[in-house]
Amino acid sequence: MNNMTLKPHRAQLVDLFRAALQAVDPYRCTARYLDDQRSLFKRGFFKKMFVIGFGKAVSPMVRAVMDGLGDRVSRGVIISKYAHLTPVNDRWPIQSFEAGHPLPDEQGRKATLEVIRLCREADERTLILCLISGGGSALLVAPWAGISLEEKKKTTDLLLKAGADIAELNTVRKHLSQVKGGRLAEMALPATLKSFILSDVLHNQLEVIASGPTAPDGTTYAEALHVLDKYGLKDRIPASVLEVLNKGQQGLVPETPKADHPLFRNVDNTIIGGNLEALKATEKEALRMGYKTEILSAEICGEAREAGRQLGKKALAAREKMCSKGEHKVCLISGGETTVTVIGKGKGGRNMELALAFAREVEGVEGISFLSAGTDGTDGPTDAAGAIVDGRTISRARALGLDPEAALGDNNSYRFFERMNELFITGPTRTNVMDIQIMLLQG
Numbered sequence: 001m002n003n004m005t006l007k008p009h010r011a012q013l014v015d016l017f018r019a020a021l022q023a024v025d026p027y028r029c030t031a032r033y034l035d036d037q038r039s040l041f042k043r044g045f046f047k048k049m050f051v052i053g054f055g056k057a058v059s060p061m062v063r064a065v066m067d068g069l070g071d072r073v074s075r076g077v078i079i080s081k082y083a084h085l086t087p088v089n090d091r092w093p094i095q096s097f098e099a100g101h102p103l104p105d106e107q108g109r110k111a112t113l114e115v116i117r118l119c120r121e122a123d124e125r126t127l128i129l130c131l132i133s134g135g136g137s138a139l140l141v142a143p144w145a146g147i148s149l150e151e152k153k154k155t156t157d158l159l160l161k162a163g164a165d166i167a168e169l170n171t172v173r174k175h176l177s178q179v180k181g182g183r184l185a186e187m188a189l190p191a192t193l194k195s196f197i198l199s200d201v202l203h204n205q206l207e208v209i210a211s212g213p214t215a216p217d218g219t220t221y222a223e224a225l226h227v228l229d230k231y232g233l234k235d236r237i238p239a240s241v242l243e244v245l246n247k248g249q250q251g252l253v254p255e256t257p258k259a260d261h262p263l264f265r266n267v268d269n270t271i272i273g274g275n276l277e278a279l280k281a282t283e284k285e286a287l288r289m290g291y292k293t294e295i296l297s298a299e300i301c302g303e304a305r306e307a308g309r310q311l312g313k314k315a316l317a318a319r320e321k322m323c324s325k326g327e328h329k330v331c332l333i334s335g336g337e338t339t340v341t342v343i344g345k346g347k348g349g350r351n352m353e354l355a356l357a358f359a360r361e362v363e364g365v366e367g368i369s370f371l372s373a374g375t376d377g378t379d380g381p382t383d384a385a386g387a388i389v390d391g392r393t394i395s396r397a398r399a400l401g402l403d404p405e406a407a408l409g410d411n412n413s414y415r416f417f418e419r420m421n422e423l424f425i426t427g428p429t430r431t432n433v434m435d436i437q438i439m440l441l442q443g
Helices: 009-023 026-036 058-072 106-121 149-162 166-174 183-188 221-230 239-249 262-266 275-288 304-324 350-361 393-399 404-409 413-420
Strands: 048-054 075-081 094-099 126-132 192-198 267-273 292-300 329-336 368-374 386-390 435-442
Touching: 009 275, 009 368, 009 386, 009 435, 026 058, 026 192, 026 267, 048 058, 048 106, 058 075, 058 126, 075 106, 094 106, 106 183, 149 166, 149 239, 166 221, 183 262, 221 239, 262 267, 275 292, 275 329, 275 435, 292 304, 304 329, 304 350, 304 368, 304 435, 350 368, 350 386, 350 393, 350 404, 350 413, 350 435, 393 404, 393 413, 404 413
Parallel strands: 048 075, 048 126, 075 094, 126 192, 192 267, 292 329
Antiparallel strands: 329 435, 368 386, 368 435
């Protein structure tokens, strides 16, 4: 028997999560594609190479570029979330900035101005290498003329708390921005633009990742207004935001560039990693541990607590089937990104809320352990990546005087798991490919 199978379930879940992260290590993903497409970077037609980047994974991504092509880089600007940026080599011609996420801040606005300046210096013999990863929507921030940063932040915050998914959130953000929805690529003309993108969205949709700054935008001002209607926010968002969206719908403000725009002849966007790669690596490691393994879905979405309930039901059904067939070890894996509609005043995140709902569903059943965590190491506005639970979590909580129903009702899953010592804390992982759920079942 492999020694790994002797580890407690919690330790095995952590090992499986680490295997997932290794598969989407931004340095390795970036380096692999540099090797595959090195001909793009040969000396010749291009006289200059600029590097721009934004997102939680930008530090290892830019390090891969500088290790592989550093002698060809003329200048660069990168932006990452606070505490996610590793020191840049002083000899590199790279400016580095830290900024706010998930809500943008003034540091992000200042850093974005530097990105814009660099893009506008490019000419037809400049190659711009753009490194994009999750978190880029908040970090690359340049509100449309007439909209203040505070007004854009308020709009973003209202959408997040209303439970808008990432596609809806970005539909609005793109139409309030000078750089999102393909507008950064527009600024880079007449340069050639090559983007390496680590995906943190379902289906790896280019226009959704970081709000698609280098991709054609398939959404419109009318659709942005529809999102506000859907969540009843038109009367609550700043007047300047509504004014820009209304003017855009009337054709008085330019639309974001669409797929038929000639600028995209100079643009190449490449996905270098995503959630499915992480799930497949988890599956491979679970098989090595001796588990019969299945990937349920890479598209878990919707309300976190409902997703947790449904995954709990799947775990119960799978365990019953496993026992009836005389099997002893099963690992079920899923990924995606859920949302939380904030109705309480507590502290938590989508993975913790999902894990708490899962724990309630499997209450009292032995042989079920579960991890739900964000691959970036951050779940909501907390220092936790998620939580690890099992069939005894709820009974232990009640013995401590905790009320799981009240915790869910107040969106207070972080405090609940903090008391339970079931928080999963990794610190910044410097990658981001959405969330992962791992279920270990034993007969």
